[in-house]
Amino acid sequence: xxxxxxxxxxxxxxxxxxxxxxxxxxxxxxxxxxxxxxxxxxxxxxxxxxxxxxxxxxxxxxxxxxxxxxxxxxxxxxxxxxxxxxxxxxxxxxxxxxxxxxxxxxxxxxxxxxxxxxxxxxxxxxxxxxxxxxxxxxxxxxxxxxxxxxxxxxxxxxxxxxxxxxxxxxxxxxxxxxxxxxxxxxxxxxxxxxxxxxxxxxxxxxxxxxxxxxxxxxxxxxxxxxxxxxxxxxxxxxxxxxxxxxxxxxxxxxxxxxxxxxxxxxx
Amino acid sequence: xxxxxxxxxxxxxxxxxxxxxxxxxxxxxxxxxxxxxxxxxxxxxxxxxxxxxxxxxxxxxxxxxxxxxxxxxxxxxxxxxxxxxxxxxxxxxxxxxxxxxxxxxxxxxxxxxxxxxxxxxxxxxxxxxxxxxxxxxxxxxxxxxxxxxxxxxxxxxxxxxxxxxxxxxxxxxxxxxxxxxxxxxxxxxxxxxxxxxxxxxxxxxxxxxxxxxxxxxxxxxxxxxxx
Numbered sequence: 001x002x003x004x005x006x007x008x009x010x011x012x013x014x015x016x017x018x019x020x021x022x023x024x025x026x027x028x029x030x031x032x033x034x035x036x037x038x039x040x041x042x043x044x045x046x047x048x049x050x051x052x053x054x055x056x057x058x059x060x061x062x063x064x065x066x067x068x069x070x071x072x073x074x075x076x077x078x079x080x081x082x083x084x085x086x087x088x089x090x091x092x093x094x095x096x097x098x099x100x101x102x103x104x105x106x107x108x109x110x111x112x113x114x115x116x117x118x119x120x121x122x123x124x125x126x127x128x129x130x131x132x133x134x135x136x137x138x139x140x141x142x143x144x145x146x147x148x149x150x151x152x153x154x155x156x157x158x159x160x161x162x163x164x165x166x167x168x169x170x171x172x173x174x175x176x177x178x179x180x181x182x183x184x185x186x187x188x189x190x191x192x193x194x195x196x197x198x199x200x201x202x203x204x205x206x207x208x209x210x211x212x213x214x215x216x217x218x219x220x221x222x223x224x225x226x227x228x229x230x231x232x233x234x235x236x237x238x239x240x241x242x243x244x245x246x247x248x249x250x251x252x253x254x255x256x257x258x259x260x261x262x263x264x265x266x267x
Numbered sequence: 268x269x270x271x272x273x274x275x276x277x278x279x280x281x282x283x284x285x286x287x288x289x290x291x292x293x294x295x296x297x298x299x300x301x302x303x304x305x306x307x308x309x310x311x312x313x314x315x316x317x318x319x320x321x322x323x324x325x326x327x328x329x330x331x332x333x334x335x336x337x338x339x340x341x342x343x344x345x346x347x348x349x350x351x352x353x354x355x356x357x358x359x360x361x362x363x364x365x366x367x368x369x370x371x372x373x374x375x376x377x378x379x380x381x382x383x384x385x386x387x388x389x390x391x392x393x394x395x396x397x398x399x400x401x402x403x404x405x406x407x408x409x410x411x412x413x414x415x416x417x418x419x420x421x422x423x424x425x426x427x428x429x430x431x432x433x434x435x436x437x438x439x440x441x442x443x444x445x446x447x448x449x450x451x452x453x454x455x456x457x458x459x460x461x462x463x464x465x466x467x468x469x470x471x472x473x474x475x476x477x478x479x480x481x482x483x484x485x486x487x488x489x490x491x492x493x494x
Contacts, residue, residue, distance in 0.1 A: 098358040182361065187399040187416065193467035196479040201325050203467050208324040210465070210486035213355040213362070215324075 063250035079130035102177035171224035331452035344370035
């Protein structure tokens, strides 16, 4: 028998499973399948104790007044996941070759590959969606005062994620390697160069030398598809852990209710 | 108040569990320390080379080459002739750039030439806009260089006439070999047309600019005309 006991989801009364009527067959095939599934889950759980963590993560208490604005964080995360998945598949056809191969491979993706234009479009427009969602999520956190004690560290991680998202946009912009990409990157690298003292070295680092050369594109590609996504994934993990650990805040327009016993005392 | 007794260096004297006679560090502490040190050595063994690999190009010096762009008589002294040179190898068109070249004209080019370069006869101006690096175009009707991106305007000598650029257009060294004009390394100029090691666009060279934006090892000014 499965030992796993998940809290009952809030199902409306008429939809709840009825108890077995006397005389009905003991176990229908569906029950057997459910049992087998539970058995597998149980097997994993006995060896990993994952269910405790899952329950901790998923069955949290949320404050009264939680509303649609609280979905912006997960919306951002799904935008990132969509970028990650489409990006991985674009990498199957993309070639970071500054001599013309990069542009040609993007043309090939858009014109020849089945659903190529769609997946590329998802990635291209999805990047804007992600940036917009990041800012909306940040605005929600700011206006609801959700950055205050004890959630300051989560705000700091969020700012790091914002900066990494910007770095993703900057490095990704070069990859199609058309005129717009090339000149936008020249301008962007030179903006980095205007930082006093470190600027000139920073732009040399980004280009991999004093001039935009053969390795600049592969540098941007490696940063765009390996370095930053790894960092973003790790930081999202930390961000979510803190959300689950500290809980979410009630919206600022809700007044704190006094505890039941205190109210009676006053009466 | 009695003077505090100095603690013994020996673990046995201090009554630490697992202490042996004559030891100043317990074996547990020593093992923990060696495990951490081994981990640190192993990590730096791959991390430091990887970092050096990524940061290397900042410190790498590159040979500056000379490229022939045409006969000495192809260039007038009252207008520019655009020529294409290669500034980065192996990337085809992407590595090419336009240079505007004319003969030196004593009526226009009144700035003194630096020591060692007195017999320079040509002016080779880079098309890299000194605002943020877009390509400028010489408009002969206006006798000005105009940048399409953010409206930078330079006069006939490449000095800033208007818009956001922070210094005059970069130039290239020139020399004549076998009747052919050759274009060499890039150099940057401040508003007095004094020569500096090449700087990236957006980095002013007047006043403290040359110190705020130091020259980089990856690209340097020519030291003598024979280099």
